[in-house]
Amino acid sequence: MSAGRSVAFAGIARSFGAVQALRPTDLAVAAGEFLTLLGPSGSGKTTLLNIAAGYIAPSAGRVLIDGRDVTALPARQRNIGMVFQNYALFPHLTVAGNVAYGLKARGRPADEIARRIGDALALVQLDGLGERAISALSGGQQQRVALARALVIEPDVLLMDEPLGALDRQLRKHVQLEIRRLHREHGRTTIYVTHDQEEALVMSDRIGVMRDGRIAQLGTARELYENPIDSFVASFLGESNLLDGRLISVNHGRARLDVPGLGVVEGVAADGLEGMSDVAALVRPEDVAVEPARGGWPARIEEVVYLGDLTALKVRLANGQDIWCRRHARLGVPAGAVTIGWEAAAIRILPRSQPTKTEERTP
Amino acid sequence: MSLTARGHLATALLLLPALLFIAVWFVTPLAQLFQLSVSDKAGPFAPYAQLLGSEVYRRVFVNTLWLALTVTAISILLAYPTAYVLTRLKGWWWTLAFYCVLFPFWISVLIRTFAWMLLLEKNGPINRVLLELGAIDRPLELLFNAGSVHIGMVHVLLPYAVLPIYAAMIRVDHRLLLASDGLGAAPLMTFLRIYLPLTMPGVTAAAVFVFLLALGFFITPALLGGVSAITVAMLIEQLVNERLVWSLAGAASFILLAVIFALLALAARFVPLGQALVAR
Amino acid sequence: MIVTRSLIHGLASAVLAFLVLPILAVLPASFNRASFIRLPPTEYSLRWYERFFQDREWLTSLATSTKVALLTALIALALGTAAAIGLERLRGRLRGVLTGLFLAPMIVPVVVTAVALYYVIRPMGLSGTVLGLALGHAVLALPFVIINVGVSLRTLDPALLRAADGLGASPARVFLTITLPIILPGLIGGAVFALITSFDELVVAIFLSGIQAKTLPVKIWEVIRLEFTPVVAVASTVLIAITVALFGAARTLGPRERSRP
Ligand SMILES: Nc1ncnc2c1ncn2[C@@H]1O[C@H](COP(=O)(O)OP(=O)(O)O)[C@@H](O)[C@H]1O
Ligand SMILES: [Mg+2]
Numbered sequence: 001m002s003a004g005r006s007v008a009f010a011g012i013a014r015s016f017g018a019v020q021a022l023r024p025t026d027l028a029v030a031a032g033e034f035l036t037l038l039g040p041s042g043s044g045k046t047t048l049l050n051i052a053a054g055y056i057a058p059s060a061g062r063v064l065i066d067g068r069d070v071t072a073l074p075a076r077q078r079n080i081g082m083v084f085q086n087y088a089l090f091p092h093l094t095v096a097g098n099v100a101y102g103l104k105a106r107g108r109p110a111d112e113i114a115r116r117i118g119d120a121l122a123l124v125q126l127d128g129l130g131e132r133a134i135s136a137l138s139g140g141q142q143q144r145v146a147l148a149r150a151l152v153i154e155p156d157v158l159l160m161d162e163p164l165g166a167l168d169r170q171l172r173k174h175v176q177l178e179i180r181r182l183h184r185e186h187g188r189t190t191i192y193v194t195h196d197q198e199e200a201l202v203m204s205d206r207i208g209v210m211r212d213g214r215i216a217q218l219g220t221a222r223e224l225y226e227n228p229i230d231s232f233v234a235s236f237l238g239e240s241n242l243l244d245g246r247l248i249s250v251n252h253g254r255a256r257l258d259v260p261g262l263g264v265v266e267g268v269a270a271d272g273l274e275g276m277s278d279v280a281a282l283v284r285p286e287d288v289a290v291e292p293a294r295g296g297w298p299a300r301i302e303e304v305v306y307l308g309d310l311t312a313l314k315v316r317l318a319n320g321q322d323i324w325c326r327r328h329a330r331l332g333v334p335a336g337a338v339t340i341g342w343e344a345a346a347i348r349i350l351p352r353s354q355p356t357k358t359e360e361r362t363p
Numbered sequence: 364m365s366l367t368a369r370g371h372l373a374t375a376l377l378l379l380p381a382l383l384f385i386a387v388w389f390v391t392p393l394a395q396l397f398q399l400s401v402s403d404k405a406g407p408f409a410p411y412a413q414l415l416g417s418e419v420y421r422r423v424f425v426n427t428l429w430l431a432l433t434v435t436a437i438s439i440l441l442a443y444p445t446a447y448v449l450t451r452l453k454g455w456w457w458t459l460a461f462y463c464v465l466f467p468f469w470i471s472v473l474i475r476t477f478a479w480m481l482l483l484e485k486n487g488p489i490n491r492v493l494l495e496l497g498a499i500d501r502p503l504e505l506l507f508n509a510g511s512v513h514i515g516m517v518h519v520l521l522p523y524a525v526l527p528i529y530a531a532m533i534r535v536d537h538r539l540l541l542a543s544d545g546l547g548a549a550p551l552m553t554f555l556r557i558y559l560p561l562t563m564p565g566v567t568a569a570a571v572f573v574f575l576l577a578l579g580f581f582i583t584p585a586l587l588g589g590v591s592a593i594t595v596a597m598l599i600e601q602l603v604n605e606r607l608v609w610s611l612a613g614a615a616s617f618i619l620l621a622v623i624f625a626l627l628a629l630a631a632r633f634v635p636l637g638q639a640l641v642a643r
Numbered sequence: 644m645i646v647t648r649s650l651i652h653g654l655a656s657a658v659l660a661f662l663v664l665p666i667l668a669v670l671p672a673s674f675n676r677a678s679f680i681r682l683p684p685t686e687y688s689l690r691w692y693e694r695f696f697q698d699r700e701w702l703t704s705l706a707t708s709t710k711v712a713l714l715t716a717l718i719a720l721a722l723g724t725a726a727a728i729g730l731e732r733l734r735g736r737l738r739g740v741l742t743g744l745f746l747a748p749m750i751v752p753v754v755v756t757a758v759a760l761y762y763v764i765r766p767m768g769l770s771g772t773v774l775g776l777a778l779g780h781a782v783l784a785l786p787f788v789i790i791n792v793g794v795s796l797r798t799l800d801p802a803l804l805r806a807a808d809g810l811g812a813s814p815a816r817v818f819l820t821i822t823l824p825i826i827l828p829g830l831i832g833g834a835v836f837a838l839i840t841s842f843d844e845l846v847v848a849i850f851l852s853g854i855q856a857k858t859l860p861v862k863i864w865e866v867i868r869l870e871f872t873p874v875v876a877v878a879s880t881v882l883i884a885i886t887v888a889l890f891g892a893a894r895t896l897g898p899r900e901r902s903r904p
Contacts, residue, residue, distance in 0.1 A: 055805050057366035072365055075808045082809045088802035092824045101820070102810030153810060370732070373814070377729030381722040381745065381785065389748055389782050392759035399762070441658050448655035463659040469886050470666055471843035473860050474879045477867060478665045481672055481682055481876070488668075488682045521662060550647075579752025581846055586867065596754040600849070603758055613762075616755040623750065 004189025005066035005156040006031045007052060012061035014047050021047040023213040024060065029157075031066075032187040034180075036200040038236065039210030045193040048210075049159050052191060054078050065156055076105070081155030083163040087146040089134045095121070095145050096130035102153035120152040123182070140171045151182070158190040164199065176202045197237050209233050211353075229270060231280045232353035241288070241323045243281040244352060250274050255349035257281060261319025262297065267347030278352040287346040288325035290315065290334060296341030299323070304333055315340055400613030410614035420598070424618070427594045430509075430584070431577035434516045435524075438573050439566060441517070442524035446565075449525070450532045464522050472519055476583045479515045480506065483587075511587040519583060520576055524569040531565025564633075571630040575623055595619050669883065672876035680873050691873040701878060704862040707773060711858055712841035714777035715784055719837040722781075723788030724830060728822070730789070731796045746786045753846040756782060761850040771853020779851050780841040787840060788833035795829025796822075835893040839886055 007029040014022040022044045029035045037045045050056045052063060054075035062071045070078055089098050096117050103113045121127055124144035134142065143163060150158060160179075164172045180203045183190055194200055200207045201221050208215045209224065209232075217224060217233045228234035231242050245259035255269035257279050265281045273279065289296075290313060302322065303314035311329045314322050315338065323340060403409040414420045445464075452460055467475060482489055483505035490502040505511060535558065543553040581596035588594075593601075595615055602612035668682060676686035695701050726745060730738055748756060760779050761770060769775035799822065807817040823830075845860040852861045863878050 053805075053809055054366065055809070074366060074369070075805065076811045076813065078809075079811070080809055082806065084802050084806060086800075086802065088800060088806040090803060090807070090821060101807065101812070105807075105810055105812040105816060149806075149810070374729050374732045377725045377732070378741065381726035381729075381789075382741070384718075384722050385744060385748075385782070385785070388760065388778050389756065390744075392763045393751070393755070396755075396759040396762055441654075444651045445655040445658045448652055460655075460659055463663045467662050467666060469839060469890055471845070471860060471882055471886070473843070473845045473863060474669060474882055475666055477863070477875065477879055478668050480867070480871075481668050481680060482665055484680075484871075486681070518661065518665065521658070575750065579754055581754050582864075596752060596846075599754050599758055603761070603850070609762065612758055616752075616758060619752060620755060623752070627750065 004032045004158075004187060006064075007157050007189060007191065008064040008067075009048070009052070010062045010064065012048070012051055012058045012063065014051060014056065014059050020213050022051070022058075025215055027208065027215060027218070029189060029191060031189055034183050034190045034192065034203055034205045036192045036194060036204035036207045037210055037215075038194055038197060038200040038207050039216075040195055040236075043210040044213040045195075045210055046161055047213075049082075049161050049191060049193050052157070053080050053082050053159055079153070079156045081150030081153060081158045083143075083146045083150050083158070083160040085162045085165055087142050087163075087166075089142055089145055089149070091134055093134070094130065095126065095132045095134065095137070098134065098145055099130075099149050099152050101149065106153070116152055120148040123151065124148045124178075139167055140175065143167060143175060147179070147182075151188075156189065158188050159193075160190065161193045162195070163192075164194075164196075172199070179203060200237075207237070209236055211236075216353075227270070228282065228348070228350060230351045230353040231282070234280075234282045234348070234350055239285050239324060239326075241283040241285065242352075243283065243321065245279060245281065247273065247276055247279045247349070254344075255279070257349055259319070262317060262321070265347065265349075266344045267349045268345065270348055270350045273349060273351060276351055280350050280352045282348045282350055283323065283342060284346070285312065285324045285326040287342050288323060289341050290325055290327060290338050291341070296339035299338055299340050301333070301336070301338060396609075396613045397617055400610055400617055403610045410610045411618070414611060414614050414618065420615075423593055423595055423598050426592055427578060427596075428622075430512065430516070430592075430594065431574050431580075434513060434520060434577045435570050435574045437513065437517050438520050438524040439528075439570055442521060442528050442569060443562075443566065445521075446525050446528040446532055449529050464525050467518070468522050472582050475519055476515050476586045479511065479518065479587060483511050483514070506587065507589045509588075509592060512584050512592070515583040515587045516577060516580060519580075520573045523572050523576060527568040527572065528562065528565040531562045531568075535561045567630065567633055571626065575626065578619065578623060666883070669876050669879045673873060673880040675873040675876070678872060680871055680876060691877045694874050695877040695881070698874075701859075701862065701874070704857050704859045705881065707776075707856050708842055708859040710773045711776045711780060711856075712838045714773065715780040715841040716834050716837040718777060718781040719784040719788045720830065720834050723785050723833060723837075724792050724826075726785075727789045727792035727796055730793065742789075745789050748782050749786045753783065753844075757847040757850040760847065764851065770851055771855045773856050776848060776851050776856060776858065777841070779847040780844055781837075783844065783847065784837035784840045787836035791833035791836060792826060792829045795826040795832075799825045831893050831896055835889050838889055842882065842885055842889075 009025055009027040011024050011026060012022060013020075013024045025048065027048075037048060039045055047056065051058050054063075054070070054073060054077075058071065062069055064070065065078065090101065093101070099117045099120050100113050103116060108116075117130060118127075121130060124147050126141060126144055126148065129137070129141070134145070137145065143166075146163065150160075163179075164175055167175060176199055179192075182188075183203070192200075192203060204221060206218060206220055207224055208218045210216065211232055217229045219227075221237075224233060224237050228237065234240050235242060243257075243259045243262070243265055245257035245262075245265065248256040248258055248264065250269050250273050253269055254266060255273055256264055256266045259265050259281070267281050290299075290301075297317055299315040299317050301313055302316050305312040305314075306329065307326075309329055310326045311331075311333060313325050313327070313333065315325065316322050317340075325340065400410050401407050406412075414424075449457070449460055449464070481487060484490070485502045485504070485506070487505070489505065490499075493499045494502065539557055539561070540553055543557050544550075548556070579596050580594055581600065584592070584594045585597050585600075595618075599612045599615050599619075602608050602615065671683050672680050673691060674687045674689070675681060675684040676688035676690055677684070730742060730745075733741065757779065760782070764770050764775050764778070769778070803821055803825070804817055807821045808814075812820065843860065844858075845864060848858045848861045849864065852858060859878060859882060863875055863882075866872075866875050866878075
């Protein structure tokens with residue numbers, strides 16, 4: 001099979017009336033890369049994907065596939081595979097009819113179509129279900145038909161818009177790994193849209209975190225997790241505790257902030273922090289040490305959640321702020337009053353982003 | 364060409380044939396008829412003045428309005444309980460009852476009217492049954508009067524009244540009625556304070572439809588009515604086919620249209636007529 | 644309580660009977676043997692059916708009605724389907740305005756439409772022709788087609804069209820392989836509405852019919868006003884039969900509802 005091709009967005013923007021669904025955006029996806037767009041609902045992910053596919057026209061900017069400007073090409077001439085959120089399977093065609101659709105549109109000979117349907121169905125482990133009606137399939141099977149239908153045409157780019165949103169958690173995990181395997185085997189350029197951070201972490205080479213119509217930060221999962229540019233990215237990827245405060249000083253990559261009711265917190269300064277006032281300290285739950293009263297911040301344990309190998313604790317600080325922490329289950333749970341503490345090197349001091357339409361997130 | 368422009372072009376090409384058709388065979392004819400009605404030799408609005416100034420013609424308009432009004436009232440009064448019973452029926456009974464309402468929709472108004480001519484005739488079955496029962500000793504004159512016109516028109520228009528009222532009734536949440544009951548309201552109070560107000564939009568829509576349709580009625584009053592009580596539609600037909608005074612026919616048409624559109628505009632402020640119309 | 648309920652049910656039953664039974668009176672009337680209509684007939688026969696099917700004038704009007712109805716359905720279906728798809732692609736004010744324009748023939752009294760049409764069609768020489776009648780009936784049938792097709796278009800998930808487009812299908816191919824099969828019930832419904840509208844219509848037909856082309860309802864109308872013979876009941880029964888047959892055909896031909904994934 002052909003490897004994927006590169007996709008580039010240059011100054012792409014789109015508005016619907018007064019709504020700026022997508023602000024001017026540049027993005028380069030390398031050939032063979034698996035890139036995930038992660039963001040809350042309404043952040044412009046689908047809009048960007050639909051512009052890549054040619055389903056909607058950008059208000060400004062250009063789309064390049066393999067270096068070629070395709071902005072004015074309709075979807076049917078772009079050789080793109082799309083997996084829709086609710087699959088958009090043709091209800092009046094069989095499984096095979098759905099998978100064959102793109103090949104027939106390309107005028108392939110019947111024997112080739114038959115062979116490739118067989119291959120595609122085998123690839124997604126639906127062998128022998130070709131004559132089934134779509135309505136007779138389970139959700140997971142429908143999802144795989146959608147995938148087979150998109151892959152069978154050997155697209156230059158595979159686009160997926162929250163393809164696992166309708167599946168239950170168990171199945172979702174399974175299909176995630178399946179999609180990752182297919183990508184590893186074929187190296188097809190893939191742009192994947194999700195609002196589920198775990199999905200993004202499992203599959204992606206790089207992740208673009210989207211917010212309010214722009215890509216807030218682009219990087220590998222590790223870069224985003226360890227070096228988020230602001231509190232929004234920090235809270236959207238991974239579990240996080242954010243302590244809001246006023247910046248006191250930035251010095252040699254170290255920053256100090258004053259957290260009301262708590263005092264001075266110190267940590268590693270994020271880029272571009274100088275001159276800011278509203279900042280936040282990012283404390284990952286695994287970096288919090290909970291000790292029976294010793295030097296640190298006094299706190300009370302409010303909640304204990306048993307997670308198997310780990311235990312999650314919610315502790316309340318003197319200023320009323322809750323901090324989630326995690327520790328090995330075999331360490332047990334200290335009782336009553338405790339103190340918490342952390343290494344300053346594990347803490348990042350970040351610009352505080354304005355609240356957005358982000359859904360409520362629980363640790 | 365950009366994707367957006369291509370999309371707009373396709374939309375325009377899809378709409379164009381029907382638009383042209385409606386423009387040529389509906390809008391233009393109406394415009395020409397209007398043109399004719401205002402360009403009389405005797406002065407721009409002479410036909411209108413003639414129609415509205417003459418006692419005879421004025422009576423036709425008043426008759427038509429009155430007829431439409433009474434037919435609407437009777438239709439609504441009969442449709443309301445019928446629609447209510449439809450909402451209470453289930454399964455096979457519901458299907459049967461619903462087909463009874465829909466069946467007349469499919470049958471030509473001409474044939475429905477003809478059927479009433481057969482039934483109400485001097486030697487028809489109704490008169491004969493009454494005679495045999497001894498209730499009367501001479502056949503009644505059931506045809507060619509206001510009564511037969513009302514019966515025929517209500518028969519044709521009743522389904523138009525039942526359906527919007529039914530649609531409003533099935534939307535009523537029955538827990539509201541239970542709640543009212545539970546709060547100690549008598550059934551009559553529950554009906555007057557809860558059910559009737561909630562179903563009122565359906566009644567309004569039904570009344571508007573029936574009234575507007577009744578205003579333009581031609582076949583039924585022409586066949587079942589007496590010679591003296593003619594409707595505007597019959598007048599228009601006579602003016603064209605018998606008296607060949609097109610300008611008067613045009614003027615009568617546009618007076619009728621003006622009444623209808625004024626009423627529609629008024630009604631549209633109270634009920635979403637579009638929805639009810641499309642829901643048919 | 645119980646009394647009120649039985650009263651309401653009794654009234655509703657009476658209303659439903661009032662709606663249906665009078666129409667059925669036409670059927671026995673058509674089997675009269677006598678040369679006048681008597682209900683119920685004292686003697687039954689097929690005499691007036693023979694008379695109907697041997698009379699050239701009745702048969703010609705039936706043929707004219709059939710031609711007019713077919714042409715009406717063809718025009719209304721072609722224009723209406725395209726228009727419904729076009730409307731579905733529009734948003735906002737323009738969509739409302741155009742929908743209103745397309746549905747206006749349902750609001751304007753048929754007499755007015757008929758007179759206006761007669762006025763422009765007569766000088767063109769189209770009055771008294773099958774084409775003229777079909778044009779008039781298509782004006783009346785177009786809204787029904789647009790509504791029917793529109794309703795079924797709204798069950799068509801636009802993502803299906805995008806999917807087909809993305810898989811490389813041309814617009815024509817998308818229409819033939821996706822849109823058309825899915826909106827077929829609406830098309831059949833629209834076609835039946837158009838056919839029945841034309842077969843049953845009288846007012847436009849009164850104005851636009853002529854010696855050359857006279858529809859069955861116009862012929863019935865003329866005869867009713869002159870005489871009251873059972874042959875009119877036969878003609879009416881034929882018209883009812885056509886309507887019921889069309890309706891039945893739509894129900895059996897129309898694809899079953901599919902459960903959507
Ligand atoms: N066709 C449209 N018309 C109007 N607004 C739209 C349309 N599509 C998207 N939007 C708006 O654009 C913004 C981004 O939408 P979308 O790209 O679908 O977000 P996401 O896929 O991230 O949930 C939202 O505010 C949405 O309401
Ligand atoms: Mg989306």
